[in-house]
Amino acid sequence: MPSDGEPVLEVRGLRVAFGDDEVVHGVDLTIGAGERVALVGGSGSGKSTTALAVLGLLPAGGRVTAGSVRFRGEDITTAGPRRLRELRGAGIGLVPQDPLSGLDPVRRVGTQVATALRAHGLAESRRDARGRAVDLLAAAGIPEPARRAVQYPHELSGGMRQRVLVTIALACRPALLLADEPTSALDVTVARRILDLVGELTASSGTSLLLVTHDLGLAAERADRVVVLRDGRVAEAGGAARVLRSPTDDYTRALIDASPGLSPGAPRAVAGALPDTAPVLELDGVSHRFRLRGGHTVHALDDVSFAVAPGTTTAVVGESGSGKTTAARIALGLLAPSSGTVRLDGRETGVRSGLDRAERRTVAAAVQPVLQDPFGSLDPTWTVASLIAEPLRVHGHDGRGARVAELLDAVALPATTGRRVPRELSGGQRQRVAIARALALEPQLVVCDEAVSALDVLVQDQVLRLLEDLQERLGLAYLFISHDLGVVRRIADRVVVMRSGRVEEQGPAARVLEAPEAEYTRELLAAVPGRAA
Amino acid sequence: MTAVVTAASARQEPRGPRGARLRAALRADPAGAVGGALVVVLVLAGVGAPLLAPYPPTQVHFALPFQVPLTIGFPLGTDDLGRDLASRTLYGLRSSLQVAAIGVAVSVVLGTLLGLAAGWWRRLDPVIARITDVMLAFPFLVLAIGFAAVQGPSLGGAAISLGLAYVPHVALTVRAETLRVRATDFVLAARAMDARAPGMLLGHVLPNAASTIVVQATVILPQVVLGEAVLSFLGLGIQPPGSSLGIMLSDAQQYLYRTAWPAVLPGVVLALLCLAFNLVGDALRDRLDPATGARR
Numbered sequence: 001m002p003s004d005g006e007p008v009l010e011v012r013g014l015r016v017a018f019g020d021d022e023v024v025h026g027v028d029l030t031i032g033a034g035e036r037v038a039l040v041g042g043s044g045s046g047k048s049t050t051a052l053a054v055l056g057l058l059p060a061g062g063r064v065t066a067g068s069v070r071f072r073g074e075d076i077t078t079a080g081p082r083r084l085r086e087l088r089g090a091g092i093g094l095v096p097q098d099p100l101s102g103l104d105p106v107r108r109v110g111t112q113v114a115t116a117l118r119a120h121g122l123a124e125s126r127r128d129a130r131g132r133a134v135d136l137l138a139a140a141g142i143p144e145p146a147r148r149a150v151q152y153p154h155e156l157s158g159g160m161r162q163r164v165l166v167t168i169a170l171a172c173r174p175a176l177l178l179a180d181e182p183t184s185a186l187d188v189t190v191a192r193r194i195l196d197l198v199g200e201l202t203a204s205s206g207t208s209l210l211l212v213t214h215d216l217g218l219a220a221e222r223a224d225r226v227v228v229l230r231d232g233r234v235a236e237a238g239g240a241a242r243v244l245r246s247p248t249d250d251y252t253r254a255l256i257d258a259s260p261g262l263s264p265g266a267p268r269a270v271a272g273a274l275p276d277t278a279p280v281l282e283l284d285g286v287s288h289r290f291r292l293r294g295g296h297t298v299h300a301l302d303d304v305s306f307a308v309a310p311g312t313t314t315a316v317v318g319e320s321g322s323g324k325t326t327a328a329r330i331a332l333g334l335l336a337p338s339s340g341t342v343r344l345d346g347r348e349t350g351v352r353s354g355l356d357r358a359e360r361r362t363v364a365a366a367v368q369p370v371l372q373d374p375f376g377s378l379d380p381t382w383t384v385a386s387l388i389a390e391p392l393r394v395h396g397h398d399g400r401g402a403r404v405a406e407l408l409d410a411v412a413l414p415a416t417t418g419r420r421v422p423r424e425l426s427g428g429q430r431q432r433v434a435i436a437r438a439l440a441l442e443p444q445l446v447v448c449d450e451a452v453s454a455l456d457v458l459v460q461d462q463v464l465r466l467l468e469d470l471q472e473r474l475g476l477a478y479l480f481i482s483h484d485l486g487v488v489r490r491i492a493d494r495v496v497v498m499r500s501g502r503v504e505e506q507g508p509a510a511r512v513l514e515a516p517e518a519e520y521t522r523e524l525l526a527a528v529p530g531r532a533a
Numbered sequence: 534m535t536a537v538v539t540a541a542s543a544r545q546e547p548r549g550p551r552g553a554r555l556r557a558a559l560r561a562d563p564a565g566a567v568g569g570a571l572v573v574v575l576v577l578a579g580v581g582a583p584l585l586a587p588y589p590p591t592q593v594h595f596a597l598p599f600q601v602p603l604t605i606g607f608p609l610g611t612d613d614l615g616r617d618l619a620s621r622t623l624y625g626l627r628s629s630l631q632v633a634a635i636g637v638a639v640s641v642v643l644g645t646l647l648g649l650a651a652g653w654w655r656r657l658d659p660v661i662a663r664i665t666d667v668m669l670a671f672p673f674l675v676l677a678i679g680f681a682a683v684q685g686p687s688l689g690g691a692a693i694s695l696g697l698a699y700v701p702h703v704a705l706t707v708r709a710e711t712l713r714v715r716a717t718d719f720v721l722a723a724r725a726m727d728a729r730a731p732g733m734l735l736g737h738v739l740p741n742a743a744s745t746i747v748v749q750a751t752v753i754l755p756q757v758v759l760g761e762a763v764l765s766f767l768g769l770g771i772q773p774p775g776s777s778l779g780i781m782l783s784d785a786q787q788y789l790y791r792t793a794w795p796a797v798l799p800g801v802v803l804a805l806l807c808l809a810f811n812l813v814g815d816a817l818r819d820r821l822d823p824a825t826g827a828r829r
Binding site: 332333334360361363364367368369371372373376377378379380381382390391394395434437438441 | 717718719721722723724725726727728729732736737740741743
């Protein structure tokens with residue numbers, strides 16, 4: 001154990017380079033015993049690279065070129081692989097980002113916890129290790145730990161898997177726990193519980209915490225001190241409350257302003273005239289059932305009704321499994337509802353395959369999607385110009401070149417972007433291309449399925465601004481599917497809260513977000529990080 | 534996340550003049566570069582056989598059988614009928630490459646069509662799966678014998694039966710790629726704009742499966758070359774006096790106790806040809822196939 005006053009981790013002037021490109025330019029970071037420090041920054045800020053360098057786990061091609069990383073006074077940048085292996089796990093525990101790939105899919109979770117214990121000689125026998133593993137799983141709040149311990153990762157939910165990963169990271173009572181975006185793949189309410197768990201366990205064992213996150217709200221809520229990184233340099237460091245209240249750096253200020261959780265603002269005021277206008281899209285008593293093998297049916301949607309008025313945004317909020325993506329597919333006409341009706345502009349459409357070609361074209365032109373993954377939604381083998389022209393080509397429009405230039409301009413991308421391929425663009429630029437493609441057919445309604453949730457806050461802010469601007473200029477209606485209430489508060493006129501395929505609550509954004517009626521909505525609202533700070 | 538982004542940018546192709554890029558590629562994968570150079574040399578030798586060969590491949594010199602290499606007039610010696618080994622090997626290489634080109638074309642074209650159809654249309658999948666199962670169960674020799682029985686043994690027949698034998702391999706890989714691409718968001722977006730299936734298959738699926746297909750082709754190619762040698766050796770492929778590496782081996786076998794040269798030459802060329810394509814295939818897989826490691 002470190003003596004009083006000696007920091008657990010001390011990083012001095014750390015520089016990391018990949019090949020000839022330096023990506024971390026002299027980062028200083030100190031973590032005292034039992035202290036919780038958050039490392040915050042957008043993508044490309046060097047936060048993950050710094051964290052990996054601390055563990056000696058830089059990906060191939062990366063190396064520490066200068067500076068030192070001292071763990072309890074020992075310089076680990078010069079330590080050999082054997083010493084590093086001893087330190088990892090026993091000295092420094094890691095909670096990785098993705099609970100899906102963080103666990104070995106072919107081994108029982110109890111065995112995986114036991115392996116960590118045995119690797120560091122903390123259990124005498126296999127049986128002993130297995131018993132201890134069950135105790136640890138119980139301490140991590142896993143119900144029926146003995147039964148869960150003999151299950152495989154795919155049998156556990158995302159939150160449960162992350163609990164197992166936390167258990168493994170803390171199994172050998174490390175002096176430092178390194179959590180790299182531990183909750184970004186989880187639903188908000190689950191994320192909150194995981195962070196509570198990490199907080200409790202580290203506090204009770206006196207473990208220091210290094211939390212790597214892009215979410216300043218979450219950082220401020222969960223850490224004593226915040227270190228803001230920008231382009232591989234420390235932009236600002238200080239007490240969490242101080243940094244939030246009076247940031248000295250412009251970048252920090254921009255992060256705070258862009259974070260929907262930290263600077264909520266008022267929900268959009270709804271024009272009283274809304275109900276009078278005929279909706280663009282109307283789902284009326286729509287249900288969708290999947291039949292599973294063995295005759296079970298799953299209600300992905302159960303008697304769901306909502307509408308989107310022209311020129312407004314209706315947000316559908318819910319956690320994974322709530323049926324919000326199914327609702328989006330039905331709105332796009334790609335999935336047939338099992339019962340109920342879908343009306344577009346007052347006309348009943350149902351599923352597209354039931355329509356003749358001309359009608360299908362009309363529906364396709366009227367409703368277009370912007371999807372979540374800015375990497376997966378653009379064909380990597382196409383240029384930006386051909387991607388944006390794709391809907392025009394499919395619909396046989398002429399003058400595509402001019403229209404593409406117009407669309408690039410509308411989403412504030414330079415005309416030269418047209419010749420590039422998606423790989424050369426940033427996440428935000430890609431999402432702009434996806435928006436341009438969705439706008440090509442001049443739709444009335446754009447279905448945004450988690451369209452900004454893969455972007456970091458600053459980029460998210462820009463894309464949201466673009467969406468707002470386009471709505472105003474083109475009179476677009478949005479069906480905005482999201483799990484992030486902070487974002488929804490900013491963009492939505494109406495909010496539909498969904499859970500397990502049912503509508504829990506719906507109404508004007510101001511009413512639902514300020515005075516929620518359903519218990520579930522209140523729970524969701526409470527889980528938004530940064531509200532407490 | 535950050536680390537992924539920076540690592541990817543660090544892995545980007547070095548920029549600069551072509552020479553520098555080539556040198557970088559050579560440093561990164563010397564085995565692949567050697568393979569590539571061998572492929573170029575062998576293909577040029579095969580294509581240029583009529584120009585390079587000192588004699589026609591069938592011209593006999595009954596007075597000079599079994600000459601050893603470096604004999605004046607016959608740089609690589611002669612065989613049992615006094616035919617120039619250098620000329621026969623060059624022409625043999627030429628026909629091996631012809632068979633390889635036809636065989637790979639047959640397997641890639643048919644396999645890709647079947648794979649795309651099976652991956653895209655769920656209803657066709659079980660039908661195509663049964664067809665490929667049946668084809669996998671057929672040894673290509675049986676197929677080739679059948680072909681030879683109907684058509685008479687020939688270069689074309691051997692090439693087509695070898696190509697057919699590898700259709701299932703291509704079909705299975707292309708089917709898997711099609712399933713992968715079909716589930717992507719960009720295909721979903723294309724569906725949402727009411728794109729037709731042929732457009733999506735040609736526009737999205739095929740370009741994204743191309744690298745896998747190319748790698749698969751380089752794996753199949755040396756197997757087809759060997760297959761041709763086997764068929765010709767058994768008398769089911771190219772017919773004497775025409776030359777092929779397999780026929781040369783078959784002819785040389787009878788006189789192996791007298792001299793090994795007529796067998797060594799075609800054997801070495803055959804081995805080099807397979808080695809070269811295997812090396813290139815490995816290099817391409819490393820560079821193109823995301824499944825066996827990160828793109829470099």
